[in-house]
Amino acid sequence: MLMKQHSYAFYNGYLSSLYKQRELLLARIKELERISPISSPSATEPPVSDIHTAHLAKVPSARERRQSLPAENILDAEKIVAAIDSGEPLDQEQVRVFEEVLKWEVDALSDELRGKSTEPGREYPNNLTLRNHYEYIVLPTVVYELQYPRSGSINWYYAAEKAAACFGIIFVMIMISQAFIYPVVMDTVRMKEEGVPLAGRFRQFPWMLLDLIFPFMMEYLLTWYLIWETILNFLAELTYFADRGFYGAWWNCVSWDQFARDWNRPVHNFLLRHVYHSSISAMKVDKHTATLITFFLSACVHELIMWCIFKKLRGYLLFLQMCQLPLVRLSRTKWLRNRATLGNVIFWLGIFTGPSILCSLYLIL
Structure with missing residues (x-):
C-alpha cells in the first residue's frame, strides 16, 4: 500500500507540473497572437537563428520528449517565455518561430498528460477522482x-x-x-532455555542447515506460486486486469540481476521507475550508483520484514541481498559470460541454500 500511494502521488505530482507548464505556454501563445510585430529586425533575445527548429517537423510524442530531445529544446521554450514576458518588441519572424516552438511544446506536453490512456477523458487532470483512485488500489499492480x-x-x-x-x-x-520446520525451531528454543553457549549452538548449525534446506526450498517455491500465480491472478480476474505479466521464467535465470527483474515484475517495475530512474534524475547519479541505491533500498525493506517476523535486527538478509551485486559482476566476467548452464547451476545453489542459511542464523543467534 505504501508503494501504491507513493506511485500515485509521485506520478500525479509529475503530471501536475507538466499541466501547469502547459497552461503557462498556452497563455504565452495567446499573448503572441495579440502582439503587433515590428517591421525591422528585433534585437530582443533570443534571435531566431539561436532557436532549434529541426524537431518541429516531427510529431511530438511523450517517448520522444523524454528520451530523444536534447536539453536545448527545453531551454529554447524557457528563453521564448522570458522574451514574451519582457515586453520587448518582436519582429514577424520571431513571432512565427516562437509560436511554432511553443505549440509543438504544448502538443508534446499534452501527449505526456495522456500517458498510456487511449480513451478520451482519462488524461490528467480528469483522472483525479475517488473512483479512479480506489479502482487503482484494488488492481494487482x-x-x-x-x-x-x-x-x-x-x-x-x-x-x-x-x-x-x-x-x-x-x-x-x-x-x-x-x-x-517447527521441530528444528523448537530445538533451538530448547537449547537457549537450557543455557547452551553460542559455540555449542553453532556446532549444531550444519545439521540444522541440512534439516531446513529442503523444507525451506518447498516453502519458497510454494510462497512464490501462492502470491504471483494464485493471488495476483485471482485479483486480476476479478478486476478485469488484463496485464498478467507478474513474473518471468526466473527458474531459468543465469544471473542475479536477471532474477531481480523476473521473479517479481510488479515490484521490479516500481523500483525501476521510482527508485532507479528517480535516483538518476533527482540525484544526478550514474547508472551504477542508481543500481546500488535500488538494491540497498530493497534490501533494507526486506530486512525490515525480517525484523517484524523475528523481532531481531541482525542484517543477515541485507548482507545476503547486497552480495548479489558482486555476483552480478562475476556473471559478466569472461569465465561465466555465455555459460548459461553454469550460471543457472550457481543461481539454484543460491536459491537452495539462501533461505535455510538465513533462518538458521536467526535461530542460532
Missing part, C-alpha cells in the same frame, strides 16, 4: 498509470480455480512447516 489494459469479462471458473489453489497451497505450507 504497484505502479500507477492513467489506464491499464482491461479484459472484457470475468472467467469465474478460472477465478474459482485460483481461489481453491490458494487455500490448498496454504494448507500444504502449514503441513510442511509443522512436520519439518
Whole structure:
C-alpha cells in the first residue's frame, strides 16, 4: 500500500507540473497572437537563428520528449517565455518561430498528460477522482498509470480455480512447516532455555542447515506460486486486469540481476521507475550508483520484514541481498559470460541454500 500511494502521488505530482507548464505556454501563445510585430529586425533575445527548429517537423510524442530531445529544446521554450514576458518588441519572424516552438511544446506536453490512456477523458487532470483512485488500489499492480489494459469479462471458473489453489497451497505450507520446520525451531528454543553457549549452538548449525534446506526450498517455491500465480491472478480476474505479466521464467535465470527483474515484475517495475530512474534524475547519479541505491533500498525493506517476523535486527538478509551485486559482476566476467548452464547451476545453489542459511542464523543467534 505504501508503494501504491507513493506511485500515485509521485506520478500525479509529475503530471501536475507538466499541466501547469502547459497552461503557462498556452497563455504565452495567446499573448503572441495579440502582439503587433515590428517591421525591422528585433534585437530582443533570443534571435531566431539561436532557436532549434529541426524537431518541429516531427510529431511530438511523450517517448520522444523524454528520451530523444536534447536539453536545448527545453531551454529554447524557457528563453521564448522570458522574451514574451519582457515586453520587448518582436519582429514577424520571431513571432512565427516562437509560436511554432511553443505549440509543438504544448502538443508534446499534452501527449505526456495522456500517458498510456487511449480513451478520451482519462488524461490528467480528469483522472483525479475517488473512483479512479480506489479502482487503482484494488488492481494487482504497484505502479500507477492513467489506464491499464482491461479484459472484457470475468472467467469465474478460472477465478474459482485460483481461489481453491490458494487455500490448498496454504494448507500444504502449514503441513510442511509443522512436520519439518517447527521441530528444528523448537530445538533451538530448547537449547537457549537450557543455557547452551553460542559455540555449542553453532556446532549444531550444519545439521540444522541440512534439516531446513529442503523444507525451506518447498516453502519458497510454494510462497512464490501462492502470491504471483494464485493471488495476483485471482485479483486480476476479478478486476478485469488484463496485464498478467507478474513474473518471468526466473527458474531459468543465469544471473542475479536477471532474477531481480523476473521473479517479481510488479515490484521490479516500481523500483525501476521510482527508485532507479528517480535516483538518476533527482540525484544526478550514474547508472551504477542508481543500481546500488535500488538494491540497498530493497534490501533494507526486506530486512525490515525480517525484523517484524523475528523481532531481531541482525542484517543477515541485507548482507545476503547486497552480495548479489558482486555476483552480478562475476556473471559478466569472461569465465561465466555465455555459460548459461553454469550460471543457472550457481543461481539454484543460491536459491537452495539462501533461505535455510538465513533462518538458521536467526535461530542460532
